[in-house]
Amino acid sequence: MSKNNKKLESLVRPEIRAMSAYHVPEATGLVKLDAMENPFAWPIEMKEEWLQLLSDAEPNRYPDPSAKELVASLRHCFGVPSELGVVLGNGSDELIQLILMAMHQGASIMAPTPSFVMYRHIATSLSLPFVSVPLNGDFSLDVPTMISEIERHDPAVIFLAYPNNPTANLFHDEDIRAILNAANGLVVIDEAYQPFARKSFLNRVSEHENLIVLRTVSKLGLAGLRLGFLVGHNNLTDDLEKIRLPYNINIFTQLTATFAFKHMDVLDGQAAILCNQRERLLKKLSSLSVVRVFPSEANFILFSLLSDSAERVFEELKEAGVLIKKMGHVPGLPDECLRVTVGTRSENDLFFEKIGSILK
Numbered sequence: 340m341s342k343n344n345k346k347l348e349s350l351v352r353p354e355i356r357a358m359s360a361y362h363v364p365e366a367t368g369l370v371k372l373d374a375m376e377n378p379f380a381w382p383i384e385m386k387e388e389w390l391q392l393l394s395d396a397e398p399n400r401y402p403d404p405s406a407k408e409l410v411a412s413l414r415h416c417f418g419v420p421s422e423l424g425v426v427l428g429n430g431s432d433e434l435i436q437l438i439l440m441a442m443h444q445g446a447s448i449m450a451p452t453p454s455f456v457m458y459r460h461i462a463t464s465l466s467l468p469f470v471s472v473p474l475n476g477d478f479s480l481d482v483p484t485m486i487s488e489i490e491r492h493d494p495a496v497i498f499l500a501y502p503n504n505p506t507a508n509l510f511h512d513e514d515i516r517a518i519l520n521a522a523n524g525l526v527v528i529d530e531a532y533q534p535f536a537r538k539s540f541l542n543r544v545s546e547h548e549n550l551i552v553l554r555t556v557s558k559l560g561l562a563g564l565r566l567g568f569l570v571g572h573n574n575l576t577d578d579l580e581k582i583r584l585p586y587n588i589n590i591f592t593q594l595t596a597t598f599a600f601k602h603m604d605v606l607d608g609q610a611a612i613l614c615n616q617r618e619r620l621l622k623k624l625s626s627l628s629v630v631r632v633f634p635s636e637a638n639f640i641l642f643s644l645l646s647d648s649a650e651r652v653f654e655e656l657k658e659a660g661v662l663i664k665k666m667g668h669v670p671g672l673p674d675e676c677l678r679v680t681v682g683t684r685s686e687n688d689l690f691f692e693k694i695g696s697i698l699k
């Protein structure tokens with residue numbers, strides 16, 4: 340290694356050098372059931388109206404830095420209480436980063452495990468110690484352990500994904516309340532899968548100064564836009580606004596999201612179809628005696644194989660043209676777990692047909 344290379348490497352913090360980049364598998368030509376996307380296109384009239392709108396956009400100009408029109412329509416569409424603040428992110432990933440960037444150096448961050456991998460990834464990238472508390476066997480929160488870990492580490496931020504990824508369940512209301520009451524720091528309830536669970540803490544933010552609700556439009560059908568938002572008390576959102584990069588929401592996202600929110604009936608209708616498909620797929624998968632299926636309140640299903648290798652089944656499904664997600668060895672998950680996103684009826688049928696014959 341040259342002297343220069345060595346010097347460049349030594350500039351980067353060792354914890355970052357030890358990290359792996361977030362891996363997104365190649366999906367060309369495959370039925371994509373790996374990333375919790377909405378599989379449906381827009382009705383043709385809606386698409387034409389949207390393209391017309393985009394043709395008036397001015398890519399030579401910077402976007403509105405505070406995305407006023409988008410924020411107003413989002414507040415209306417999602418029923419954000421007027422006394423609360425909203426911060427927009429380039430995906431909710433960016434908001435997780437923004438929250439953590441605002442914390443004191445050395446502040447610890449807590450989340451149950453397994454949960455969304457970006458909580459740990461971003462905390463590590465910012466050199467913030469990460470405390471994970473295993474979920475109970477039924478994937479509920481282990482409240483006594485969480486409370487004793489809160490007392491021990493006094494975390495600045497606790498993340499709770501509601502429903503949780505990758506387990507797909509909603510935590511019990513009273514457990515979340517207990518965490519909220521025990522925490523001195525922020526509690527971020529990440530409602531990425533709210534369109535499929537239809538339960539929310541948004542109306543409780545006003546009651547709890549330390550509560551932030553995080554949402555994304557990705558799972559609703561707008562993953563390509565990269566738009567997330569958080570709702571919290573104004574003193575907090577005002578501080579987060581100071582470190583949000585001024586033009587993080589580009590003009591195409593601002594226009595498209597504002598347009599899409601006027602057609603929420605279409606997006607809600609698609610989510611309702613996916614909820615029906617989820618129930619259908621849950622039933623079908625449960626009929627396979629070699630599979631253990633976990634309940635789901637999201638647009639994906641976690642299941643484990645009782646007598647087969649998840650790696651082998653994943654690879655054979657891919658070979659058969661269907662991409663799902665292999666969970667690897669995630670602490671707190673049973674062995675041999677896989678996660679499938681709920682797709683269209685024909686995608687789900689294809690997945691079920693292929694996995695049925697692989698498991699025979």
Ligand SMILES: Cc1ncc(COP(=O)(O)O)c(C=O)c1O
Nearest residue numbers: 430431432455500504531555557
């Ligand atoms: C729980 C949870 N939160 C946040 C995200 C990130 O969503 P976004 O596309 O808005 O960055 C995901 C994505 O899978 C997720 O599972």
